[in-house]
Amino acid sequence: MKIAKMDNQDILLKAIRRKVDKSASVIDEIAAVLNISYDAAHRRVSQKSKFSIEEAVLLCRHYSLSMDGLFAGEKKVIVEKTSEIRSMEDMAAYFRQSAENISSFLDYPEAKMYYSAKDIPLFYTIGGTLLSKFKLYVWLNLLAGTQNQDSFENFTIDQSLLEHSTKLKQVYDSVEVHEIWNDTTINSSLQQIYYLYQSGLLTLANAQLLCADLKAILQTAEDRCCNGTSRFHLYYNELLILNNNVLLSASEKQSLFVPYTMLGYFITNDVNTCGNALDFFKHQLKNSKALNESGTRDRKLFFNKAHQKIDLYVQRMEGEAGMIF
Incomplete structure (x- = not known):
């Protein structure tokens, strides 16, 4: 059976879940960080809508996540x-x-x-x-x-x-x-x-x-x-x-x-x-x-x-x- 490859949104959400306290709501967390409504955050977590580039950068900064490590792979790095x-x-x-x-x-x-x-x-x-x-x-x-x-x-x-x-x-x-x-x-x-x-x-x-x-x-x-x-x-x-x-x-x-x-x-x-x-x-x-x-x-x-x-x-x-x- 072929395992589907995770897309970038899957990767980012998985990394955020590892950072968020287990007793906290990931939807509430993302809504607060991005300053968006609960419903808008829910659509992103359920992947009915995508994070914008600016939102992804903001989330990575807030949770101290390396975009290089998440998305680029070993042979490529993301630079500012x-x-x-x-x-x-x-x-x-x-x-x-x-x-x-x-x-x-x-x-x-x-x-x-x-x-x-x-x-x-x-x-x-x-x-x-x-x-x-x-x-x-x-x-x-x-x-x-x-x-x-x-x-x-x-x-x-x-x-x-x-x-x-x-x-x-x-x-x-x-x-x-x-x-x-x-x-x-x-x-x-x-x-x-x-x-x-x-x-x-x-x-x-x-x-x-x-x-x-x-x-x-x-x-x-x-x-x-x-x-x-x-x-x-x-x-x-x-x-x-x-x-x-x-x-x-x-x-x-x-x-x-x-x-x-x-x-x-x-x-x-x-x-x-x-x-x-x-x-x-x-x-x-x-x-x-x-x-x-x-x-x-x-x-x-x-x-x-x-x-x-x-x-x-x-x-x-x-x-x-x-x-x-």
Whole structure:
């Protein structure tokens, strides 16, 4: 006898029934979650009518059900994606949503963030510094798809954007992080400074100040390595090609963020995918040098090399400025 394959509504209802207390009515529960009448909920439970996509998403969120696990199968995953950024308002919404994504893990004391830092992590370059303003200038110009001809000096930031970015920084500081850096992590920021200086959109004075901010970031990271905190772990990997993947992992939930544009991420909570990503991160950590645990010599070698790279860019720009005069 051939067994009929359950359709998606069967799968979702079965999963909800496992979540609902046995003494409770599934119809009443669904009516409350979807804010619909008892009769409308009854039609959905009896499958006389179908859940809309929005209703299915709402139910999965309410009952902490993974749509990946329910519907996609092992070889496919369902992903969310961050909103497209075209304006300061979009950027503020991006920061707000990112803070919410991380905050949802703060209820788990054992939660950890793993960050494969192809570029200096976003959290270092926000919070009211000149470099944070510069990064917003770069991101908004590039992400908007149009070249803004105004110089960096004429660029202004909405107060709400600063507030949301500062909130994101505060949330990041509250979670245990494991970051993997290599010798190229600072390259992108340096090249952005140099490119805009050569383009005449950035003065030498501000380029020098931005490089000083980069040095301050390095110093902050080094200080955190040395202060004995158990919430910050920095690793140096000489071989791995980093990709800005971010994994948030706790005992009861995981989220993997995979970049597809400069700030755009695909987000999945698929158990198998996140588990594989966690195994990969742990393997890379074993093959990296833990700068928190390294001796002074090894730690200084890594940070001094980065400082020297910044100095070379400053010297190059100062040399070019001298040639002009």
